[in-house]
Amino acid sequence: MSLINYSSREINCKIVYYGPGLCGKTTNLLYIHEKLPHDIKGKMVSLATDTDRTLFFDFLPLELGTVNGFKTRFHLYTVPGQVHYDASRKLILKGVDGIVFVVDSQRNRFDENIESFENMKKNLQLQGYRLENIPYIVQYNKRDLPNCSPVEQLEAAINREQVPCFESIATTGIGVFDSLRAISKLVIAHLSRQTAR
Amino acid sequence: MPGMELVLFEEDYTNINEILATLVRETNSKFSLLVDRSGQLISSQGDTENMDSLSFASLSAGNYAATSELAKILGQEEFSVLFHQGTNESIHLSVVAKRVILVVVFDNKTTLGLVRLRVKKAVEELSAIFNRIFQKVAERAFETPSPLGDTFSSVAESEIDNLFKD
Numbered sequence: 161m162s163l164i165n166y167s168s169r170e171i172n173c174k175i176v177y178y179g180p181g182l183c184g185k186t187t188n189l190l191y192i193h194e195k196l197p198h199d200i201k202g203k204m205v206s207l208a209t210d211t212d213r214t215l216f217f218d219f220l221p222l223e224l225g226t227v228n229g230f231k232t233r234f235h236l237y238t239v240p241g242q243v244h245y246d247a248s249r250k251l252i253l254k255g256v257d258g259i260v261f262v263v264d265s266q267r268n269r270f271d272e273n274i275e276s277f278e279n280m281k282k283n284l285q286l287q288g289y290r291l292e293n294i295p296y297i298v299q300y301n302k303r304d305l306p307n308c309s310p311v312e313q314l315e316a317a318i319n320r321e322q323v324p325c326f327e328s329i330a331t332t333g334i335g336v337f338d339s340l341r342a343i344s345k346l347v348i349a350h351l352s353r354q355t356a357r
Numbered sequence: 358m359p360g361m362e363l364v365l366f367e368e369d370y371t372n373i374n375e376i377l378a379t380l381v382r383e384t385n386s387k388f389s390l391l392v393d394r395s396g397q398l399i400s401s402q403g404d405t406e407n408m409d410s411l412s413f414a415s416l417s418a419g420n421y422a423a424t425s426e427l428a429k430i431l432g433q434e435e436f437s438v439l440f441h442q443g444t445n446e447s448i449h450l451s452v453v454a455k456r457v458i459l460v461v462v463f464d465n466k467t468t469l470g471l472v473r474l475r476v477k478k479a480v481e482e483l484s485a486i487f488n489r490i491f492q493k494v495a496e497r498a499f500e501t502p503s504p505l506g507d508t509f510s511s512v513a514e515s516e517i518d519n520l521f522k523d
Contacts, residue, residue, distance in 0.1 A: 162362045162363075163362065163363045163365075163393055163395075163397040163399065164362055164363070164364045164365070164505075165365040165370060165399070166364070166365060166366045166367065166370075167365055167366060167367040167369075167370035167371065168365075168370065168400075171505075172397040172398075174395055174396065174397070192521075195523050196520075196521075200520055202409070202411050202412070203409050203411075203412055205412045205415065205416065207419070216419055216423070217419060219396070219412065219415045219416075221411045221412075221415075222521075224513065224516050224517065224520060225516055225520070227509060227512050227513045227516055228505060228506040228508060228509045228512055228513075229506075230505065230509070232513060232516075235396065235397065235411075235415065237396075237415075247426055248423070251419070251422040251423065251426065252419075254394055254395050254396075254418075254422060255393065255394065255395020255396070255397070256395070333523055337521050337522050337523055340521050341517050341518060341521045341522075344517045344521060345513075345514050345517055348509075348510055348513040348514065348517070349510055351362075351505070352505060352509055352510040354362065355362075355505050356505075
């Protein structure tokens with residue numbers, strides 16, 4: 161649910177990185193935070209456990225600048241991936257405008273990815289949304305690891321809707337900005353269509 | 358309606374800001390924020406200069422969301438008010454029209470009683486405004502056919518390409 165303020169001329173959109181535990185959601189945000197200049201990014205907030213596992217969410221505000229007179233911002237969030245944090249995960253989806261579903265490409269994590277994708281659909285429904293109405297992309301992460309499933313196999317299992325997908329190595333940044341650009345554009349296009357109705 | 362965007366126009370926004378400013382002044386609070394339940398900052402009044410408002414808004418919404426779920430587990434519909442007491446500064450959160458959170462931060466220049474009293478009045482006034490806004494958005498009652506401008510999408514896309522890169 162984007163916020164459009166015609167008085168202060170601001171638009172805020174919420175993008176959520178979703179996926180199974182340890183798939184690289186926080187690593188995506190850390191890389192983005194590290195690489196972007198200060199005038200674009202705000203402070204990154206992480207609610208994590210002592211062992212750096214996301215407990216509630218990470219938050220990173222990005223400012224696109226002024227577009228047609230509107231100060232346009234993207235707020236990036238991650239969900240906690242671990243199965244037992246489902247109650248928290250559901251809350252982060254509130255008001256979501258776009259989703260990056262991050263897949264852990266390792267063979268031994270295949271089932272966790274599918275479970276997480278199904279969990280995302282269920283949690284969206286609990287918030288009153290349907291995945292088909294929300295812009296989303298799929299990111300196949302950890303492509304540098306030796307035990308990866310082939311992308312075709314992951315596509316067949318997860319990306320049946322054939323939404324845009326990207327291979328990534330979030331630790332070194334490969335594919336991170338490709339994913340961010342793609343989801344940002346989808347969100348903007350969706351917003352333009354909505355407001356033009 | 359879920360997924361519905363929140364659209365604010367000049368008149369409503371001015372009224373909202375006036376209510377917040379009055380609340381801060383009458384309670385002698387430090388500042389007040391209005392936050393959408395998804396974590397987006399709608400407006401702020403008072404001394405927020407040295408404070409990260411965006412993070413504060415996002416954490417307030419997270420805090421409120423977690424507490425609402427606790428309420429559900431207990432079989433309560435919602436805790437409509439939250440209060441965090443600090444040694445010097447305290448935070449008072451209350452829900453407005455089910456979708457917006459009013460946050461007031463105050464120190465020992467005022468009292469919790471006064472804050473609660475004035476917040477109650479502000480919540481009533483803000484609820485009336487937000488219910489009207491939600492109604493307008495639901496009915497698509499605003500007139501401009503493409504209020505962001507026809508070129509918004511293409512300009513935004515080129516900015517995205519320009520800025521979001523290694």
